[in-house]
Amino acid sequence: MSSTGGYDRHITIFSPEGRLYQVEYAFKAIRLAGVTTIGVRGSDSVCVVTQKKVTDKLIVPSTVTSMFRITNTIGCCLTGRRSDMLLIVQRLRHVAQEFEFKYGFVIPVSYLSQRIGDLSQLRTQYAFQRPAALSIVLFGIDEEYGPQLFRCDPAGYQVGYKALCTGQKEQEGTNSLEKKIKQKSDLTTKETIELAISTLQRVLNTDFKPDEIEVSLVTTENPKFKVLQDLEVEEILNEIAENEF
Amino acid sequence: MSGIGTGYDLYPTTFSPDGRIFQVEYAHKAVENSSTAIGLCCKDGVVFGIEKIILSKMLVEGTNRRVFSVGEHIGIATAGLTADGRRIVQNARQEAKNYENFTSDIIPIHVLTERLSIYVQVFTLYNYIRPFGCSLMIGSYDEEKGPSLYCIEPDSVALGFYGCAIGKGKQEAKTEISKLKLSEMTCKDAVKEIAKILIKTVHDETKEKEMELEMSWICKETKGKHKLVPKKLIEEAVEWVKGQENEED
Numbered sequence: 001m002s003s004t005g006g007y008d009r010h011i012t013i014f015s016p017e018g019r020l021y022q023v024e025y026a027f028k029a030i031r032l033a034g035v036t037t038i039g040v041r042g043s044d045s046v047c048v049v050t051q052k053k054v055t056d057k058l059i060v061p062s063t064v065t066s067m068f069r070i071t072n073t074i075g076c077c078l079t080g081r082r083s084d085m086l087l088i089v090q091r092l093r094h095v096a097q098e099f100e101f102k103y104g105f106v107i108p109v110s111y112l113s114q115r116i117g118d119l120s121q122l123r124t125q126y127a128f129q130r131p132a133a134l135s136i137v138l139f140g141i142d143e144e145y146g147p148q149l150f151r152c153d154p155a156g157y158q159v160g161y162k163a164l165c166t167g168q169k170e171q172e173g174t175n176s177l178e179k180k181i182k183q184k185s186d187l188t189t190k191e192t193i194e195l196a197i198s199t200l201q202r203v204l205n206t207d208f209k210p211d212e213i214e215v216s217l218v219t220t221e222n223p224k225f226k227v228l229q230d231l232e233v234e235e236i237l238n239e240i241a242e243n244e245f
Numbered sequence: 246m247s248g249i250g251t252g253y254d255l256y257p258t259t260f261s262p263d264g265r266i267f268q269v270e271y272a273h274k275a276v277e278n279s280s281t282a283i284g285l286c287c288k289d290g291v292v293f294g295i296e297k298i299i300l301s302k303m304l305v306e307g308t309n310r311r312v313f314s315v316g317e318h319i320g321i322a323t324a325g326l327t328a329d330g331r332r333i334v335q336n337a338r339q340e341a342k343n344y345e346n347f348t349s350d351i352i353p354i355h356v357l358t359e360r361l362s363i364y365v366q367v368f369t370l371y372n373y374i375r376p377f378g379c380s381l382m383i384g385s386y387d388e389e390k391g392p393s394l395y396c397i398e399p400d401s402v403a404l405g406f407y408g409c410a411i412g413k414g415k416q417e418a419k420t421e422i423s424k425l426k427l428s429e430m431t432c433k434d435a436v437k438e439i440a441k442i443l444i445k446t447v448h449d450e451t452k453e454k455e456m457e458l459e460m461s462w463i464c465k466e467t468k469g470k471h472k473l474v475p476k477k478l479i480e481e482a483v484e485w486v487k488g489q490e491n492e493e494d
Contacts, residue, residue, distance in 0.1 A: 006252065010259045011372075022260055029264030058423060060405030063395070083269070083400040086363050087370075128372050130258035130266075 121156025275378030290464020291384030325379030414447030
């Protein structure tokens with residue numbers, strides 16, 4: 001394979017084989033964060049769970065979060081380089097608010113995902129910018145389409161999911177979820193939460209304590225985005241533990 | 246994993262094959278070359294302490310500041326390239342002013358921190374500007390919410406801390422800090438503890454020249470305003486540290 005002088009690995013231009021190395025390295029950077037996120041869409045709810053890693057006991061745990069509110073009913077979970085998170089959140093909020101101002105109704109999750117996908121794609125074309133090393137998971141209850149779960153990656157590729165796993169243990173999580181969703185894909189709220197959390201526990205081979213994960217749940221009854229409190233998470237974890245016996 | 250990013254370390258817009266951005270990591274090294282700064286979030290306020298190496302006897306004491314006020318109620322302490330720190334503080338002051346003009350209320354610390362974090366992050370996105378080579382500790386005290394301490398690193402990650410250290414002696418300082426009971430400590434005691442850590446643990450008398458202690462606080466006593474710790478208190482703290490040393494001998 002001929003070499004072009006090596007720049008294809010340094011900026012986002014094509015390599016002789018037609019690959020974009022910098023975009024591929026951006027994907028590796030997501031895995032470097034060492035965090036896994038799982039999202040599951042049920043018939044009337046969406047549950048997203050992510051690991052919460054507080055590396056130092058001097059850090060205030062409430063300031064370490066990967067879950068962000070984009071609008072009242074749309075949430076976003078970011079996995080990957082923490083330093084890229086705030087800017088992407090700001091962009092998402094801006095896009096969502098601009099849409100609502102222009103058209104008078106809440107932006108559909110699918111459209112928000114498309115817009116952020118297009119913006120991510122731009123960063124893979126310009127040499128002076130790098131892609132954001134983040135896996136962007138958008139979720140919410142849409143007025144027309146019901147529960148929505150979308151993911152956008154550094155390449156600008158975005159698509160809707162019934163269930164997704166992203167981050168360090170992406171492959172294992174996806175395999176595990178595929179098996180379960182094949183059996184049953186219209187899940188109740190309870191089943192959605194349990195599938196999300198138990199898959200994460202299985203894939204990482206640990207039993208979580210409430211302060212080691214962040215759980216966000218939106219349902220058609222309660223479409224407002226919120227991150228569950230430690231007590232609520234503890235209840236769910238106990239139920240899952242009992243069911244497994 | 247090798248720390249040398251040859252070829253992949255020229256621009257902040259280049260990922261290495263294992264997904265690291267070396268320019269940002271090198272910016273961290275610039276912070277590690279500077280002298281230590283400590284911030285403690287105590288029961289009744291936030292105290293900053295900075296180990297300032299006296300480079301020359303001709304330098305006038307207190308003219309090379311590394312603590313800055315943003316508004317009256319927020320203090321920022323820097324470590325790393327001081328000039329970079331001053332630029333970020335300038336931006337912080339502008340943000341505070343804009344917020345006040347817009348809302349007629351003083352800017353809350355978590356809002357300022359988020360805005361500064363985004364400002365720092367923008368400098369890690371393009372190939373024609375370099376990341377900031379400094380870390381900042383931002384502290385504030387509010388009657389209702391109590392004291393808050395945040396730290397922004399060169400890669401723009403901003404987290405809240407109970408106690409934080411940045412600069413050369415960060416590791417040793419953090420070890421000492423985690424031994425302290427910060428939630429029960431008053432600011433006056435914190436002044437002494439910080440002096441102890443900086444003088445005894447962090448400062449190496451054999452390797453480096455003399456040091457000067459620069460300390461500032463935002464606490465109940467200063468009524469929530471960021472002020473320099475009175476010289477008298479610092480001198481008392483230094484005396485206390487020397488006393489401790491003599492006890493141990």
